[in-house]
Amino acid sequence: MNLSVGIVGLPNVGKSTLFNALLKKQQALAANYPFTTIEPNIGVVPVPDARLTTLAEIVATKELPLIPLPSRERVSRRTSGGVREGWPPLKPATVEFVDIAGLVKGASDGAGLGNKFLSHIRETKVIAHVVRAFEDPDVMREGSMGVKEDYETIQTELILSDLQVLERAKKSKDRQLLSILSSIESKLNQGIAVRNIELTDEEQEATQGLFLLSAKPEIVVLNVSEEDYSQERMEETYYQYTNILALPRENFVVICAKIESELAGLSEEEQTQYLQELGLQESGLERLIKKAYDMLGLISFLTAGEKEVRAWTVRKSASAVEAAGEIHTDFMKRFIKAEVISFDDYIAVGGRKKAREVGKARLEGKDYIVQDGDVIEFKIGS
Numbered sequence: 001m002n003l004s005v006g007i008v009g010l011p012n013v014g015k016s017t018l019f020n021a022l023l024k025k026q027q028a029l030a031a032n033y034p035f036t037t038i039e040p041n042i043g044v045v046p047v048p049d050a051r052l053t054t055l056a057e058i059v060a061t062k063e064l065p066l067i068p069l070p071s072r073e074r075v076s077r078r079t080s081g082g083v084r085e086g087w088p089p090l091k092p093a094t095v096e097f098v099d100i101a102g103l104v105k106g107a108s109d110g111a112g113l114g115n116k117f118l119s120h121i122r123e124t125k126v127i128a129h130v131v132r133a134f135e136d137p138d139v140m141r142e143g144s145m146g147v148k149e150d151y152e153t154i155q156t157e158l159i160l161s162d163l164q165v166l167e168r169a170k171k172s173k174d175r176q177l178l179s180i181l182s183s184i185e186s187k188l189n190q191g192i193a194v195r196n197i198e199l200t201d202e203e204q205e206a207t208q209g210l211f212l213l214s215a216k217p218e219i220v221v222l223n224v225s226e227e228d229y230s231q232e233r234m235e236e237t238y239y240q241y242t243n244i245l246a247l248p249r250e251n252f253v254v255i256c257a258k259i260e261s262e263l264a265g266l267s268e269e270e271q272t273q274y275l276q277e278l279g280l281q282e283s284g285l286e287r288l289i290k291k292a293y294d295m296l297g298l299i300s301f302l303t304a305g306e307k308e309v310r311a312w313t314v315r316k317s318a319s320a321v322e323a324a325g326e327i328h329t330d331f332m333k334r335f336i337k338a339e340v341i342s343f344d345d346y347i348a349v350g351g352r353k354k355a356r357e358v359g360k361a362r363l364e365g366k367d368y369i370v371q372d373g374d375v376i377e378f379k380i381g382s
Contacts, residue, residue: 006124
């Protein structure tokens with residue numbers, strides 16, 4: 001399952017700096033002038049998941065119970081030199097990040113570098129809207145007046161682009177479709193994004209193929225200063241901006257692109273220590289990816305064997321046969337059973353063989369609903 005996140009915002013709000021940090025290498029030119037990013041920079045980033053390291057250790061060493069669960073520090077020490085010799089390769093789930101050039105007021109009508117970049121957003125599943133929440137006299141503001149105005153500028157351009165799409169779609173002779181489009185158009189003209197409109201199943205189905213920009217789930221990424229990047233200060237930031245933008249807290253992620261960029265150049269052990277000094281448990285990358293997962297209703301199931309230890313992404317309501325299809329489409333046709341062990345049970349008893357002996361491994365059918373962290377081995381017929 002492809003998870004793609006489009007990083008958008010006004011010029012010079014920190015999009016490319018964040019993108020560089022996420023990729024852990026300088027793939028996008030982060031310069032202090034408008035329209036640095038001419039083409040969308042795309043990179044595939046592994047989803048951080050310490051469970052894979054734990055599974056790989058058990059598979060390789062057949063070690064006994066690991067309770068309590070390994071701490072972040074233990075995982076870091078264990079992997080600081082990379083995966084140990086003899087361990088199976090780790091293959092985490094991935095997220096595709098797309099760094100889209102800075103939009104400006106009038107982009108839907110071709111201003112700045114035009115609505116070419118709006119088409120890049122259309123191909124992503126989640127919008128990460130970076131908003132400048134820091135002051136720096138050395139970084140010029142391009143069309144920026146304040147957080148609220150900056151946020152609304154981008155929202156307006158997405159809505160205007162959607163109105164253009166609806167206008168073209170209204171050439172249809174389907175009266176039912178025209179009625180649905182007219183209703184949505186009315187809300188858009190009031191400045192209401194499609195994601196905030198309660199659509200019926202019929203309305204959702206009718207508009208699905210239009211790929212409306214304002215319908216996409218949105219994460220508001222508040223890019224704060226280094227001084228504000230601590231757990232205590234972040235709580236104040238959440239409170240402040242949920243009021244300013246009148247959005248629920250769960251829509252936000254607070255990051256400091258500068259610090260994330262610094263973290264990217266450190267070893268895992270050094271990253272852990274740095275984050276601890278800030279009073280943070282996770283990096284901005286981890287929190288951003290988790291937020292994207294939550295908004296799309298996604299989870300990860302795991303497979304563990306001598307050839308590889310891997311995380312696979314599925315939607316929360318996915319059945320066992322659908323999960324099998326993520327590995328290979330033929331698995332859906334040839335599905336017999338799924339042997340399922342919860343991650344906690346797997347590490348508590350020390351692997352699949354022991355889990356079978358103590359009754360922690362269970363056989364499930366096609367309709368079993370996969371849970372996050374399930375370690376699954378599929379039984380496939382010929």
